[in-house]
Amino acid sequence: MSGTMKAIIKHTRGYGAKIETVPIPTIRDNEVLIKVHATSICGTDVHIYTWDEWSQSRVNPPYVFGHEFAGEIVKVGNKVTNLQVGDRVSAETHLVCYSCSQCLNGNYHICKNTKIIGVDTNGCFAEYVALPAVNIWKNPEEMPYDIASIQEPMGNAVHTVLSGDVAGKTVAVIGCGPIGIMAVSVAKACGASQVIALDINEYRLDLAKKMGATTIINSSEADPVQTVLSLTNGDGVDVVCEMSGHPVAMNQGFKMITNGGRFSILSLPTRPVELDITNDIVFKGIQVQGITGRRMFTTWQQVSSLLNSKQVDVKPLITHHFPLDEFEKGFDLMIAGKCGKVVLHP
Template identity: 80%
Template sequence: MNGKMKAIVKHRKGFGAELQMVDIPQIKENEVLIKVKATSICGTDVHIYTWDAWSESRVNPPYVFGHEFSGEVVEIGSKVTSVEIGDFVSAETHLVCYECPQCLTGQYHICKNTKIIGVDTDGCFAEYVALPAVNLWKNPKEMPFDVASIQEPMGNAVHTVLAGDVAGKSVAVIGCGPIGIMAVGVAKAAGASQVIALDLNDYRLNLAKEMGATTVVNSKNEDPLAKINELTDGNGVDVVCEMSGHPIAMDQGFKMVTNGGRVSILSLPVRPVEIDITNDVVFKGITVQGITGRKMYETWQQVSRLLKSGQVDVTPLITHHFSLEEFKKGFDLMIEGKCGKVVLHP
């Protein structure tokens, strides 16, 4: 397909982005062209938009960013057999090499040569996006496009929560951004006996409550460690899902986990974090896990089934819809923390 399309372009190093007319991408023999129906703003996109230290070290403007989307296949390459024109799809955003030691042992999500759509390559804040067919996930026709667009970040939540057993256990989710809020819903669906959501933002704590949190804690107003002790009879929580990346909150996470518990970390601190390894890790005998991306494609199956079964309902989390032209409104809300998931419609 030839012609021009609207796209949100990270046009320079520094704050902001621009809506521009750019070329519709041309597909290779193993690729697919997708007409984007919905694309949601991720925390990573906010990092790129605001141009923090991580973005400065990783991103090379100008390019089209964005990586969470759903859409319809409109063109397929000559060697593509896994999808057809008219299929509704979302995409795994990690482009992996299939050749490194990790890939050769089936651990594609930690491929040492990973590139990320919308970070290292052109992304989906546009009318069309071109991707390798192997990265596509077929969506049921009845799944709303806005829900389908947030399966990728929901996969992060599922991977974090289900990296170990949570049935009958107490789970603390630290940091109630959109992925943290989804983690609340996943933990509840997986049978956690308590799901405690901690944040400084009452708006998002209320969303966490809607998603199934049994207790919400505003750490600005009360001591989170004292509250956890109260809720767990002084034992601490069995599982901590760390989504905040804040040094103080991370340290509290290691202090609130029970002996023999688990701390799974999805957050990306912007600087080194000091943790009391001796007392809060070694002597406690805890398991610490770094979580990146989604297991390809085990996590996608889990996400799809949780949504289809109704065990997790993400609709309370989708709080705002804007046209592509109104993208600045969406980013302003994300920066202010006055939203759940913001979805853009090209």
């Protein structure tokens, strides 16, 4: 398919982005071309947009960014046999090598040579995106495009929560950005006895409550550690899902976890975090896990099942819709923390 399209370009090594007209991508024999119907803004996109230290060291403008989307296949490469024009799809955003030791052991999500769509390659903040067929996830015909577009970040939440057992356990989710809020809903759907959501943003704490939190704690107004201990008969929580990346919040998480608990970290602190490893990890005998991406494609199956069964309803989390041309409004809301998920429509 020839022609041009609108796309949001990270155009400079500085703050912001802009809409430009660029060529529609061409596809290789093993790729598909997708018409994007919905694309959602991720925290990673905000890092790139605001040009923080992480993005300065990682991305190389100018390029199309964005990595969460849903759309319809409009062209397939000559070697693609499992997909066809008209399929409604999303995509796993990790482009992996399939040959390193991690990949050969089935741990594709921690491939040593991973590239990320919209970070290391052109992404989906555009009318069309070209991707390898092996990365494509087929969506049910009845799934709305906006909901389908947030399966990738929901996969992060599912991977974090379900990297161990939560049924009948107490769970604290620290950091109620969109993925943290989805983690609240996943933990509740999967049988957690208590789901405690912690943040300092009242707007997002209210969303967490709507999404299933049994208790919300504003950490700027109450001592989070003492409050959690009082909610758990002094024992502390069985599972902590760390989504904030804030050094103070992370340390509080280690103080509120029970002996033998699980501490799963999805967040990306922007600087080194000082921890009391002796007292908060070793003597407590806890398991600390780093979580990256989604297990390919086990996590996608879990996400799809949770959505299709209606055990998790993400509609309340999608708070804003904008045309692609009005992307700046969406980024302003994300930066201010006055939204859930923001979906753009090319």
